[in-house]
Amino acid sequence: MSEASTSLKLADRAARVTPDGVAKPIRGLSDRAIAWFFIGPTILLLLAINIFPLIWTIYLSFTNYRANKPNADVKMVGLQWYQKILTDSDVWLAMQTTAHFVVWTIVVETVLGFGLAWLIDKKFRGHGIWTTVILIPMMLSPAVIGNFWTFLYQPQSGLFNYGVSFLTGIDPSSFQMLGSVTLSPWAIVIVDAWMWTPYVMLICLAGLRSIPDYIYEAAEVDRASPWRQFWSITVPMALPFIMLAVLFRGIENFKMFDMVNLLTGGGPGSTTEVVSITLKRQAFESWRTGYSSALAIILFVTVFGLANIYVKALNRVKQR
Amino acid sequence: MSDLAQAHSVVAPSTTTRRIAGALVITYALITMIPLLWIVATSFKTPPDSIAYPPKIVFTPSLEGYVNLFTTRTRQSPEVLATLPPPTAWYDKLVRSRNMVIAGPSNVIPRFVNSIIIAFGSTFLAVFLGTLSAYGFSRFRVPLKDDLLFFILSTRMMPPIAVAIPIYLMYRELGLTDTKLGMILLYTAVNVSLAVWLLKGFIDEIPREYEEAAMIDGYTRLQAFRKAVLPQAATGIAATAIFCLIFAWNEYAFAVLLTSGNAQTMPPFIPFIIGEGGQDWPAVAAATTLFVIPILVFTILLRKHLLRGITFGAVRK
Numbered sequence: 001m002s003e004a005s006t007s008l009k010l011a012d013r014a015a016r017v018t019p020d021g022v023a024k025p026i027r028g029l030s031d032r033a034i035a036w037f038f039i040g041p042t043i044l045l046l047l048a049i050n051i052f053p054l055i056w057t058i059y060l061s062f063t064n065y066r067a068n069k070p071n072a073d074v075k076m077v078g079l080q081w082y083q084k085i086l087t088d089s090d091v092w093l094a095m096q097t098t099a100h101f102v103v104w105t106i107v108v109e110t111v112l113g114f115g116l117a118w119l120i121d122k123k124f125r126g127h128g129i130w131t132t133v134i135l136i137p138m139m140l141s142p143a144v145i146g147n148f149w150t151f152l153y154q155p156q157s158g159l160f161n162y163g164v165s166f167l168t169g170i171d172p173s174s175f176q177m178l179g180s181v182t183l184s185p186w187a188i189v190i191v192d193a194w195m196w197t198p199y200v201m202l203i204c205l206a207g208l209r210s211i212p213d214y215i216y217e218a219a220e221v222d223r224a225s226p227w228r229q230f231w232s233i234t235v236p237m238a239l240p241f242i243m244l245a246v247l248f249r250g251i252e253n254f255k256m257f258d259m260v261n262l263l264t265g266g267g268p269g270s271t272t273e274v275v276s277i278t279l280k281r282q283a284f285e286s287w288r289t290g291y292s293s294a295l296a297i298i299l300f301v302t303v304f305g306l307a308n309i310y311v312k313a314l315n316r317v318k319q320r
Numbered sequence: 321m322s323d324l325a326q327a328h329s330v331v332a333p334s335t336t337t338r339r340i341a342g343a344l345v346i347t348y349a350l351i352t353m354i355p356l357l358w359i360v361a362t363s364f365k366t367p368p369d370s371i372a373y374p375p376k377i378v379f380t381p382s383l384e385g386y387v388n389l390f391t392t393r394t395r396q397s398p399e400v401l402a403t404l405p406p407p408t409a410w411y412d413k414l415v416r417s418r419n420m421v422i423a424g425p426s427n428v429i430p431r432f433v434n435s436i437i438i439a440f441g442s443t444f445l446a447v448f449l450g451t452l453s454a455y456g457f458s459r460f461r462v463p464l465k466d467d468l469l470f471f472i473l474s475t476r477m478m479p480p481i482a483v484a485i486p487i488y489l490m491y492r493e494l495g496l497t498d499t500k501l502g503m504i505l506l507y508t509a510v511n512v513s514l515a516v517w518l519l520k521g522f523i524d525e526i527p528r529e530y531e532e533a534a535m536i537d538g539y540t541r542l543q544a545f546r547k548a549v550l551p552q553a554a555t556g557i558a559a560t561a562i563f564c565l566i567f568a569w570n571e572y573a574f575a576v577l578l579t580s581g582n583a584q585t586m587p588p589f590i591p592f593i594i595g596e597g598g599q600d601w602p603a604v605a606a607a608t609t610l611f612v613i614p615i616l617v618f619t620i621l622l623r624k625h626l627l628r629g630i631t632f633g634a635v636r637k
Contacts, residue, residue, distance in 0.1 A: 031460055031541065032460070034456075034460070034541055034542070035456045035460035035461075035462055036456075037452075038452040038453055038455055038456030038460075039452070039453045039456040039457065039462060039468070041449050041452070041453075042449045042450070042452070042453040042472070042512050042516060043453075043468070043472075045449065045505075045508065045509050045512060046471070046472060046475050046509055046512065046513070048509075049487070049505060049506060049508075049509035050475040050478065050483065050509055051475075052486075052490070053483040053485075053486035053487050053490060054478065054482075054483060054486075056486035056489070056490070057482060057483065057485060057486050060485065060486065067485065067488065067489060070492075112348075116345060116348060119341040119342075119344050119345045120341070120345055122333045122337055122338050122341035122342075123333070123338065124338040124339065124341050124342030124345070125338070125342060126342065127342070127345070128623075130342075130345050130346055130349045131345075131623075132619070132620060132623045133349045133352075133353065134345070134348065134349050134352060135619060135623070135626060136352075136353075136356065136616065136619055137352060137355075137356070138630075139566055139615050139616075139618070139619045140570065140612055140615055141569070141570030141571075141572060141587050141611070141612075141615075142570070142572065143570070143572030143576075143587045143588070143590075143591070144570070144572075144586070144587050144590050144591075144608055144611060144612070145355075145608075147590060147591040147604070147608075148355070148359055148604065148605070148608055149355065151362070151599075151601050151604070151605075152355060152358065154371070156371070156373055157370075157371040157372065157373045157375065158375075159354070159355075159358055159375050162373070162374055162375050172373075194352060194355070197352075198352075199630060202626060202627050202630065203627065203630075203631065203635060205627075206627050206635050241635070244631070244634070244635065248630075248631065251477055254479070255479035255480070255481070257479070257480070257481060257572075257573050258572040258573060258587075261572075261576075262572075262591055276479060276481050276573075279479075279481045279482070280481055280577070283481070283484070283485050284484075284577060289485060289489075292485060293485055293486075296479070296481065296482035296483075296485065297482070299479055299481075299482055300477075300478060300479065300482050303477060303479065304474075304477060307477065
């Protein structure tokens with residue numbers, strides 16, 4: 001816990017931050033009371049709506065409770081669900097699908113996002129306006145936009161297929177982005193990249209802007225080639241920021257639900273069934289509350305665990 | 321302005337480099353805008369135009385999508401239509417030309433109102449609680465401060481689906497299922513973590529001397545907070561509020577799992593706008609356009625704070 005907390009502080013410091021706790025305490029008897037009065041309600045709300053449900057989920061994961069049969073006897077079943085999930089090939093498949101999405105979206109978004117940030121950092125005329133334009137998709141609702149992309153992906157009338165056929169000459173009705181087993185995962189990656197590349201770009205841009213000019217000036221004096229400057233200064237100095245972007249995107253995409261649910265609903269077959277979709281099916285369609293609670297805990301622990309491992313790596317990069 | 325300064329710097333990119341960079345970025349921006357422009361264009365098409373192939377870039381604008389969005393219609397036989405008095409309003413005529421009559425308003429307005437109430441309600445609460453907590457964390461010695469701050473942040477790491485089950489059960493016990501209050505509380509809880517982290521950053525930047533001076537002048541701690549800190553933090557509070565608003569406005573997972581009618585917001589509603597024989601894409605596009613406009617405005621207002629907001633203030637610009 002403290003590991004991740006220190007790393008967040010590091011992330012904080014990476015971009016010159018207000019030092020914490022440097023100011024002297026202010027006199028006044030009631031300050032302690034005021035502090036709790038200020039912080040208490042937030043903590044209570046989070047306990048009630050986040051921690052209590054989480055603890056309840058843990059409890060439910062050991063029972064055979066079904067939310068659609070609230071009056072049935074609840075029996076403790078021990079670790080049965082966990083055992084079942086960890087040996088269930090469908091769950092492993094969903095985990096793999098999720099991992100594929102996480103990896104591919106990160107690769108595409110990082111390459112595009114860093115490239116864009118690098119270009120914008122050249123400060124061409126009007127870069128401010130165009131940066132704002134690029135940022136728009138990221139602010140929209142993934143669900144609403146995802147839904148509209150099903151329209152863009154229509155094989156008969158969709159703009160996407162038309163565009164592809166316009167550029168490549170392939171018959172537009174010969175491929176179905178959302179209906180084909182091979183293409184549907186890519187359909188989601190494309191929409192995700194469309195929405196979230198700006199996010200990576202923004203963080204990378206902050207990284208690039210944090211590199212002081214004098215380093216480049218020194219390199220210039222040393223007659224380092226632009227190529228050399230890019231790989232020896234730009235990339236390493238922006239790396240903590242790139243990794244931060246990857247961390248945030250990774251956590252978000254591990255939970256990916258909105259877009260997948262509306263674009264493909266997990267289909268065709270189960271080619272795009274990510275863990276969140278499995279979870280929703282088990283919890284709210286099959287009403288296997290105990291089973292889905294166990295899966296929720298496994299998902300949560302995975303996100304948390306991976307984030308912590310990654311954060312350690314992030315720290316190492318920063319301490320270099 | 322900075323052009324002059326850059327002229328003296330050895331590392332300033334050449335004009336050609338900058339032009340190429342600009343051209344590439346603008347190309348990307350234009351490509352990325354196509355889907356959005358397409359949504360707006362589709363909202364002004366007729367249903368047949370919307371599914372024409374090749375896609376119609378030039379078309380006669382129509383408000384049919386918007387009419388269909390706001391109404392429910394029934395198909396009538398020509399004989400029945402002949403017996404009806406001639407349509408007067410333009411939207412009646414439009415619907416009548418498709419052999420239909422308007423049966424009544426659609427659900428879109430209540431859904432929109434729900435979105436507004438839930439988004440604004442939860443934003444207000446999250447910013448209120450967040451401001452107090454952020455001030456508390458910024459100015460007081462709180463035991464386990466770092467752990468509490470991390471705890472607050474970690475609640476945001478939870479997949480919504482993972483907590484949706486017990487929240488669903490809890491709300492069922494409390495009678496909060498499918499209520500606006502329930503959704504407001506839920507979104508407040510999700511947003512408060514962002515609000516605390518962001519606002520702490522903003523408040524940290526306000527010199528303590530302001531309050532100290534105020535307190536030396538005889539103000540109490542609370543008065544000093546209100547009169548010296550809040551006005552200074554106003555920009556930060558506004559930026560935080562817009563971030564919370566955007567989240568609550570766009571949220572889908574909880575909305576689709578925990579609401580069905582009474583408290584349903586726009587995101588779960590829009591995909592289910594159905595027309596005759598399948599999805600009525602102009603109406604969906606109209607709903608999406610109306611839904612997205614506030615966010616566009618906010619994005620432009622927010623552009624200076626975007627980075628801070630999306631990284632919980634962990635990175636500053």
